[in-house]
Amino acid sequence: MFIVDYLKDVYGAMKSLLIGMNRTGYYFTHHKEIITEQYPDNRDTLVMADRFRGEVVMAHDENNEHACTGCSACELACPNGTIKIINKFDISPEGKKKKAIDTFVYHLELCTMCGLCVEACPTAAINMANTFEHSVFNRGLLTKRLNKPDSKLKAGVE
Amino acid sequence: MVEEIGKTAEGDLIINVGPQHPATHGVLHLVITLNGETIKKVEPHLGYIHRSIEKMCESLTYRQFIYSTSRMDYLSAHINNHACALTVEKGLGIEIPARAQVIRVLMDELTRIASHELWWGAMAMDLGAFTPFFHAFRERESINDIMEETCGARLTMNYMVPGGVMMDLHPNFQNRVKTFLKLYKLKIHEYDELVTGNIIFQNRMKGVGYLSKEAAISYGVTGPAARGSGVSCDVRKLYPYEIYHQLQFDEILETEGDSFARYMVRLREMNESIKIIEQLIDNIPDGDFQAKTKAVLKLPKGEFYQLVETARGELGVYIVSEGGTTPYRIKFRSPGFSNLSCLDHITRGGKIGDLIASMGTLDLVIPDIDR
Numbered sequence A: 001m002f003i004v005d006y007l008k009d010v011y012g013a014m015k016s017l018l019i020g021m022n023r024t025g026y027y028f029t030h031h032k033e034i035i036t037e038q039y040p041d042n043r044d045t046l047v048m049a050d051r052f053r054g055e056v057v058m059a060h061d062e063n064n065e066h067a068c069t070g071c072s073a074c075e076l077a078c079p080n081g082t083i084k085i086i087n088k089f090d091i092s093p094e095g096k097k098k099k100a101i102d103t104f105v106y107h108l109e110l111c112t113m114c115g116l117c118v119e120a121c122p123t124a125a126i127n128m129a130n131t132f133e134h135s136v137f138n139r140g141l142l143t144k145r146l147n148k149p150d151s152k153l154k155a156g157v158e
Numbered sequence B: 001m002v003e004e005i006g007k008t009a010e011g012d013l014i015i016n017v018g019p020q021h022p023a024t025h026g027v028l029h030l031v032i033t034l035n036g037e038t039i040k041k042v043e044p045h046l047g048y049i050h051r052s053i054e055k056m057c058e059s060l061t062y063r064q065f066i067y068s069t070s071r072m073d074y075l076s077a078h079i080n081n082h083a084c085a086l087t088v089e090k091g092l093g094i095e096i097p098a099r100a101q102v103i104r105v106l107m108d109e110l111t112r113i114a115s116h117e118l119w120w121g122a123m124a125m126d127l128g129a130f131t132p133f134f135h136a137f138r139e140r141e142s143i144n145d146i147m148e149e150t151c152g153a154r155l156t157m158n159y160m161v162p163g164g165v166m167m168d169l170h171p172n173f174q175n176r177v178k179t180f181l182k183l184y185k186l187k188i189h190e191y192d193e194l195v196t197g198n199i200i201f202q203n204r205m206k207g208v209g210y211l212s213k214e215a216a217i218s219y220g221v222t223g224p225a226a227r228g229s230g231v232s233c234d235v236r237k238l239y240p241y242e243i244y245h246q247l248q249f250d251e252i253l254e255t256e257g258d259s260f261a262r263y264m265v266r267l268r269e270m271n272e273s274i275k276i277i278e279q280l281i282d283n284i285p286d287g288d289f290q291a292k293t294k295a296v297l298k299l300p301k302g303e304f305y306q307l308v309e310t311a312r313g314e315l316g317v318y319i320v321s322e323g324g325t326t327p328y329r330i331k332f333r334s335p336g337f338s339n340l341s342c343l344d345h346i347t348r349g350g351k352i353g354d355l356i357a358s359m360g361t362l363d364l365v366i367p368d369i370d371r
């Protein structure tokens, strides 16, 4: 029966459309289920995951001491040439020369946040911070020095 | 001979879709020859996002090159990394701890779901329905949060390293995944209500973009696109890696070969991935998450090849080593490239309006095609 099949088709089609409309209507009236985050407005309450890889930083303690020995393992591990280690030679009280870090240059603009440098560091001197708002007006600001001025190596770290 | 700009000698119309076109999901350029509304030929032009990843990998060490493969098929970044790590491990001949294997499989399947979710939203958007995109992103977002918490990144995770995974699971991981499973089960019926059952959607998908079993095999189509034509090609079943041989899941096959069949394969595949996650989430063995490896990895002289199943199909990683710390040559057999090659075949003779629907069901990711 052609006419019965035809009507069945029309009924099925209308039904499928109404089911979809019903779903849309549900969300139209249930605002609580909408999970959109209003990003720049919710900055104060925004919590980033603690492992989120945003940029490489070097931790300093209250005595302005860090754990970087200047071994260059991170520089070798980086696939993008983001890190440049410049070393100097300290004279210890006994008169011996000792290698130490002078400048840890970090090019944020070249970094892909892969985390390989953190993996490679034998003394866990660097880690990934979860900051992510890196836009600046001057590209030069993206080249950073990670060891703070006048900082020195923590005692006991080899 | 071209007589008039935009026309062939026979008077057929030539139009360009892309390189910047929302329906191509990236920078794909299609040159389409049209006779009226009927497609006579579709010619994809590639190379707009070529970054020579293969060549770049030749100058990176075996630890370093893995991160760059996240940028090929960025929706299956985990699975790409996994393939590379497996190939390097094959060369080194090391055993991976059981915990690392389970973590890897869990992450792969989460990635697969996230990828299919995004495809589903984009597919509906190609056909003019915008709302499903947001529904898909809601579920995908919770997967991305899980990734962010454990791996440290949302898309380019770089979590797989030769020997295991980079960090141990986050303490919240199990709870988060269980919450996601609950959410998924609560919401998955909406996918059918909004899109699958919709009469307009069905009429635009059924009988369109027909790919026969023989054609799928001869074009080298893999993944859900081929399984929609009844080709059994799931690498997880046929050449199991890691612990896939111990898991209970089905290979989804549909036999119609049209766009709707490919659509159904992906939807049903998500449920299979959920099954795998449910089997593993309470049974993560204790132990190391990474095998002990040397600081500098050196592969012995030789050739190594490993297949995995990404969300789009079969990804092969082929490494030629000369015995040094960097590969001599790396070749990726990417699923997207072969899947794209059948586009001309499935759309020829059809209407221009069906082109986007057919292309959407192939689930093309352009950086995967160009590399």
Ligand code: SF4
Pocket: A067, A068, A069, A070, A071, A072, A073, A074, A075, A085, A120, A121, A122, A123, A124, A125, A126
């Ligand atoms: S940060 Fe770590 S790896 Fe890099 S130079 Fe300092 S100690 Fe060596």
Ligand code: SF4
Pocket: A056, A077, A078, A079, A080, A081, A082, A083, A110, A111, A112, A113, A114, A115, A116, A117, A118
């Ligand atoms: S995160 Fe990766 S790219 Fe960035 S400095 Fe470390 S190793 Fe280099």
